[in-house]
Amino acid sequence: MSSNNIRSQAIQAIANSKHVLERLDFHETPLKDLFGCNVFNEEVQRERLPKPIFKALQKTIKQGISLDPTIADSVASAMKDWAIEKGATHYTHIFQPMTGLTAEKHDSFLNIDGSGKAMVEFSGKELVKGEPDASSFPSGGIRATFEARGYTGWDPTSPAYILESPNGATLVIPTVFLSWTGDILDKKAPLLKSMEVLSHQALRILRLFGNKDAKKVFTTVGPEQEYFLIDRSFYLARPDLLHTGRTLVGAASPKGQEMEDQYFGHIPERVIAYMADCEAQLFKLGVPVKTRHNEVAPSQYEIAPIFEDSNLATDHQNLLMEILRKTASKYGMACLFHEKPFAGINGSGKHNNWSMSTDTGENLLNPGDTPHENAQFLVFCAGVIRAVAxxxxxxxxxxxxxxNDHRLGANEAPPAIISIFLGDQLQDIIDQLEKGGAKSTKQGGEMEIGVTVLPKLPRDAGDRNRTSPFAFTGNKFEFRAVGSSQSVSGPNSVLNTIVAESLDFIATELEKSAKAGKDFHKSIQEVLLGIIKESKKVLFNGDGYSEEWHKEAEKRGLPNLRTTIEALPVIIRKDSIDLFTKYKVYTEKELQSRYVILCESYVKTIKIEGRTALLMAKGMILPAAIRYQGEVATSVNATKAAGVDNSAQLEFLKTFTATITDFQKAIAHLEKAVGDHPEGDDLAHATHARDHVLANIVKLRTVSDKLETMVADDHWPLPTYREMLFIK
Incomplete structure (x- = not known):
């Protein structure tokens, strides 16, 4: 079957499809009963565990007290019985290796006794520790390939759950992943370490404010997930989407997002059915999804949860992405998480809404009605500002x-320059503090709409800024630079650690002042003033997209690491190593390994894109162009023989032939770049991938997109932007 027939048949299949849109009956199963029904949560634990075991486990979960190993067998037994009642036949330790999002190995509850009789078992040892083969996961040189032993370790702070499938169910146990030598090979363990470090430093400050009730401070996260949905028939007909997650070629659609009619628009029926199905699955797994809507670009959507403990939120975020991905095929669609699947329209991010809360329920970044009088809030807020600066x-x-390099700084996402937006109210307080002391708070007031029947609406004290990479949004900071395909483990591990370092600095200064007998509030004023003077360069409330800001940021000395290649060496810089080793979030060896892994991942990603672009160019686009060239040449000869003026056709043929020649040259250049094996270290290989392979992919695309506008539609072999983005 020719590729253009595949394309036309895909369109026909979509036009004739009768998708079964599963209707969920929330009368039969109320939402409150559905939520968390497949989670081994506190309620289930209280019901099934002996009281002393339950209390011991809850102390670990809520207070961070070391797990008592003697309770493992009791917990495992209760967990197994509960899981089997839910239809589970297997269990798995799920972990977050340095690859994509998660990995898992399934083991059956089935065992055989000495007489050959089947029995069901699950021990405390099997709950606490697993042993997947670690040799095939990236380690960045921490271990040799032949060194295979690795361990998963139970994380009791993230509850186990039942993952259902058409052919059964599996008990899923969140875990960390480490090597036989004890080196961390995953993303969860550093996150947990960073949370403990931040809790310790935050409690020091709370004690200075007289708070003796809080036993733990934890960070909260609410990641907003953006994604694209396209018909699966189109997806399968595009090798680039299949292998790389993004379109490597594709001329712009006549209509894109310029009409601004997609954002918050009506959600198509097939999409809303898909969303509802995903949400029902997520509700059962205890994932508190809250918001769904159309995003800015055509066929782009967003789902967002309620805030949770960062560790649990990260596990839930990974689970959410998997549910979105696997459920899409049920509705004849493909879910795309790539940051830039389509050129010329907005890409996708994952806004990481972050805050700090105590175990007594106090949000430490809640300014209250009069933040200028809220010294505790100002101290914690200043800690974040100092950390980012x-x-x-x-x-x-x-x-x-x-x-994410395709997205950052592209007038749709924050620039690569990291700055903080505080809003009018908080910026005004910072300005007052710098001048000697905050004495007032700007209030938002009310908005008069001018229609009698409509109520007055309260106005926030400040606007929001979508161009800022790190914005204060009322009672949290929104880190907007995170990419849609990325795990939030890494960003939150770093954010927690750098804020912990700042809180450590503040606590140390205030403790020194207290020992010296200084007035506490005067000491706070001095510390805040010092932080503001040192860190105000990072504060910016204006348009982050503007050229003026880029120039101003350079004057302020703010770094502008435009690409991954420029950013990667930061990982192994001395100040980075000193920071993470001081707080024992990473060892130096673990940081070195992550640097190597990220360099290698970059090279592999670009090389796969290069090979895929060549496959499409040589096997699909060029043959189609040459066939059409033959048709045009035949037409030119026929009109010439008929004595008809064919000057326009002849001119088109010349231009078209020249474009094909340019395309063949672009193919040759890309082939050479992909085939080259540069000398040098890991960064040199990554730099070559960017400067030669990626650069030649871009050049190839430019010519390919020109060809697409010249080749007759019935000859073009690939689903087009106008089809993928608008045929639903």
Missing amino acids: KYPELLRVVVSGAA
């Missing part, structure tokens, strides 16, 4: 990657 390059590198 001191470590902007770490925040940049933790969101780096070949995919």
